[in-house]
Amino acid sequence: MLPSFCYALVYMELTLEAYRNIVKYIKNRADVATLCRVSKSFQYACEHVLYNTLYMRDIRDTMSLCTTLAGQPRLAVLVDALTISLSDDENDSDYDDSNRGTDSDIESMSLPDDYWPLIADALQKTTQLHYLNIHITINTPKATAWIFNKCTFRLRRFHCDLDWDYHLVAFLNTQVDLDYLYIFDYNETASATPTTNLSSLLSLSLLPDTHSLPNLSSLECTFSEAAIAIVPGRPITRLKTCFSRSHIYEKRAEMELLFSKIQLSTRLLRSLDIADSTYSEGFSMELLTCIVRCCETTDELRYIGTLVLPIMGKECVEVEVSEWVPAPDSPAAFRALASEMRLYNPFVSRVVFVNDFNRTVVTAVDGVCKVDTDVNMDFLWRES
Numbered sequence: 223m224l225p226s227f228c229y230a231l232v233y234m235e236l237t238l239e240a241y242r243n244i245v246k247y248i249k250n251r252a253d254v255a256t257l258c259r260v261s262k263s264f265q266y267a268c269e270h271v272l273y274n275t276l277y278m279r280d281i282r283d284t285m286s287l288c289t290t291l292a293g294q295p296r297l298a299v300l301v302d303a304l305t306i307s308l309s310d311d312e313n314d315s316d317y318d319d320s321n322r323g324t325d326s327d328i329e330s331m332s333l334p335d336d337y338w339p340l341i342a343d344a345l346q347k348t349t350q351l352h353y354l355n356i357h358i359t360i361n362t363p364k365a366t367a368w369i370f371n372k373c374t375f376r377l378r379r380f381h382c383d384l385d386w387d388y389h390l391v392a393f394l395n396t397q398v399d400l401d402y403l404y405i406f407d408y409n410e411t412a413s414a415t416p417t418t419n420l421s422s423l424l425s426l427s428l429l430p431d432t433h434s435l436p437n438l439s440s441l442e443c444t445f446s447e448a449a450i451a452i453v454p455g456r457p458i459t460r461l462k463t464c465f466s467r468s469h470i471y472e473k474r475a476e477m478e479l480l481f482s483k484i485q486l487s488t489r490l491l492r493s494l495d496i497a498d499s500t501y502s503e504g505f506s507m508e509l510l511t512c513i514v515r516c517c518e519t520t521d522e523l524r525y526i527g528t529l530v531l532p533i534m535g536k537e538c539v540e541v542e543v544s545e546w547v548p549a550p551d552s553p554a555a556f557r558a559l560a561s562e563m564r565l566y567n568p569f570v571s572r573v574v575f576v577n578d579f580n581r582t583v584v585t586a587v588d589g590v591c592k593v594d595t596d597v598n599m600d601f602l603w604r605e606s
Contacts, residue, residue, distance in 0.1 A: 273300040279307045285337060288344035298347035305355040306341065308333075308362065333362055342369035351375040352399075358383040364407070367393065382406065386448075395434040402440040408448035439489070446480050446496075454486035460493040462527070468499055477509060481516050491519050495527030501542045528576050539563075540574035540581075549577050553593040560584035560591045574599075 278284040284306065291298040345351070354377055358364055364383065367390035377397055381404040384390060394400075435452070440460040443449055449463040461484070467473040484491065496509065506529040513519045513526065524537040543549055543559075550556055560573040564586060572594075575582045585594040 269297060270300055273297050275303040276301055277305045277307070279309075281308075281333065281337065285334065285340050288340040291347055292340070292343035295347045298344065299350050301348045301351055303353035304348065304351060305357070307355075307357045309357070309359040338366045338369055342372070345369055345375075346372045349374050352378045354379070355381040356383050357381065376400075378402070380404070385409075397434070398436055400435055400438055402442075403435070403438055403452075404442040405448055406444055408443060408445040408451075410447065410451065446476055450480055450483045453483050456487060457489040458484075458487045459489045459491055459522075461491060462493075462495040462497075464497040465499070470505065473498075473505065474508065477512055481512050481519070485516060485518050487518060490517075490522040492522050493525040494519055494523060495525070495540075497527065501528060501544075506542075528574075537569060538572040538574070539570060540576060542576045544576065544578050550575065551577070553582075556582050556584050556593055557591045560586065564591070 276287065278287060291301070352375070365385040365387060367382075367384045367387055370393035371389060373393065376399045378399055379402040380397070380400060382390070383406040386405065386407045386409045390405075394403075435456055438452070438456045439458060441449060441452055441458055442462040443452070444464055446463050446466050449461060452458075453461065463480075465473050465476055467476045480496075494513065498505070510526075510529060513523070526539050528540045528542050550559060556573075556575055559575065560570075563573060564570050571586050573584045573591075575584070581599050583594040583597045583599075584591050585597075586592075
């Protein structure tokens with residue numbers, strides 16, 4: 223139920239700022255939607271709030287909302303941030319029991335045929351979109367980057383779980399304002415146009431006629447090959463990726479190639495996180511040596527991802543201690559370890575201990591180490 227004064231305002235005209243302030247203090251989206259019907263002035267202010275940030279999860283609701291955006295451009299241009307999420311738990315309710323089959327193949331069920339076409343139609347109308355997240359955890363075809371073919375918006379942040387293909391590359395080549403990029407998939411040969419039979423590749427580059435990703439500063443990718451292709455010539459200051467090789471000799475070659483490309487970034491790195499399928503002290507020391515020898519990863523570096531002790535770091539380090547016997551498992555133990563590390567390098571202000579993929583953060587404040595429970599682990603590498 224809306225406050226009675228909202229209805230009284232129908233008979234008096236306020237400034238646009240006043241309407242916006244009133245709407246700002248209404249936290250429930252259902253109440254904001256109701257307030258839309260009070261007057262034209264309230265409708266204008268409420269629609270900006272309702273459509274500024276959209277989170278699409280339920281499949282049928284997503285399709286309905288996309289139909290609305292495609293059919294009403296005046297609403298679509300209000301969308302600044304959009305998240306499309308396809309996950310197992312969220313979408314179980316979208317299918318009839320007759321279509322489910324056994325528990326083992328629920329994750330493999332296909333989406334309605336018009337699901338992605340409706341999203342494509344909506345994206346064409348969201349011309350002022352700046353933040354786009356596409357999260358997919360169900361087992362469904364992801365070669366749907368064609369949805370961007372007619373899009374004109376210029377993103378600042380983009381999280382993409384779609385397959386890497388010609389359409390995705392062509393779209394990225396238009397994103398001159400993009401600052402943060404997450405890509406789940408990477409396949410260099412998939413960048414070829416469908417009609418060239420791999421005879422010529424459309425690649426991300428800084429050629430004068432493309433100017434692709436000139437402002438990209440944060441890159442997160444699950445394959446080092448993607449980092450190797452994208453980092454050179456761009457102002458990357460934060461990089462999070464993974465080693466693709468498991469054999470030590472191949473992994474060394476991969477590391478050398480990656481760092482040769484990191485040196486081609488137009489900015490110095492502030493944050494570096496390279497995950498590994500098998501962490502070992504020996505290779506961690508090789509990685510650390512490579513980091514120290516590269517001026518692009520030492521002069522401004524504030525965060526290093528998981529390494530196996532013993533190490534020395536600068537500002538913020540993350541160390542793997544799962545193989546310790548016994549492994550540290552109390553706040554006192556973590557504080558003691560962090561304090562001992564700071565004896566060797568007092569510039570370390572934050573230490574992240576990784577024990578079986580569980581992270582404990584210890585922060586030094588005025589020389590006193592304390593376990594920090596308020597740190598968002600996913601943003602450490604991005605904010606350092």
